[in-house]
Amino acid sequence: MGFLVYFPENHGAMLGATRMSTDFIPVANAIGYSPEICSYLTSDVGAYLKKQTPLAKAYPGIESIPKPDVLVFNTNQCRDVYDWFAFYGREFKAPVIGIQTHRNVGTVTDAHIRSVAEQMKALIPTLAKISNKKFDETELKRVLALSLECSILWRKVLETAASAPSPLTFFDGTIQMGPAVVMRGTQQAVDYYKLLLPELEERARNKSAAVPDEKYRFYWDGMPVWGKLRPLSELFASLKSCVVASTYCNSWVFEAFNPDDPFNSMAKAYLELFIVRSDEVKEQYIERMISKFKVNGLIFHDSKSCPNNTNSRYGMPQRLQERLKIPTLTISGDLNDLRCYSEEQTKTAIEAFVEQMTM
């Protein structure tokens, strides 16, 4: 409908990766947003209140968080997104509309799909009024076809890591996923992966390893620790270990999209996403990933301020370890709040975990 889309969540990740979040979180805490809730939210709200953003450095001309005409939320990952957008709705006196989705979904049923698809359609009149544009289904189909193409290419990029040695790591993936996250639905995102995929395929064929002398292969579940990508990447590399796959990077693969049935297929794609599924479905998914990527061990990140993307709190690592006879390690940390992360403890735990592989 002609809107330029800005995602506060991506700004949150930028604040984490630039390690600016630790300065901003207390600012949001001071106005009542608890340190226990999403640290993307608290970093972003704190940055807004302090009138600072890493965007200004990356893109001269952007001085602050942009003023929205409308805020559109989807609770499919968590309620925090709604509360976050409601904050900006009050600040900018902009309408906040959205979709309330199902959580803990086992089998995705027609009733689930209908409910989400209808909520999507219900957004149209408000968006049409704000954009002063009539909804054009042909345009939606065109954008969705590009989103589908991007999803397929991104999945293939990630799958190059199934080769041994792997040509890319989870840490590379957290950077390379940028276009699939913020530019999905554009030709540029498709072109980006059309360039990247053959290069990775060639590296896989030539056995050009992301981690020289790769010996062990791990799966990462949960959020990245954005402010520690480099030290963690270097630590695993020093232990000849490659984190070859993750739940996180795969969260931007939406292959259920069907341009001929846009609303139902979008609803299906978002309902099938890992984060909204029951533990049983999540465990089956991880089991398939272990076999596809020939994984030696599972690492769970217990992210203090994101229970929604933390899967280690209800016995999942223990169940998988017992059933699949695969070692697991749970790391305590956070996506953005580095006060919850101990570099020393994490290093010791990972070193011991890798050492255990040799026994």
Ligand code: SF4
């Ligand atoms: S899923 Fe986690 S990190 Fe993402 S917005 Fe929700 S609480 Fe924050």
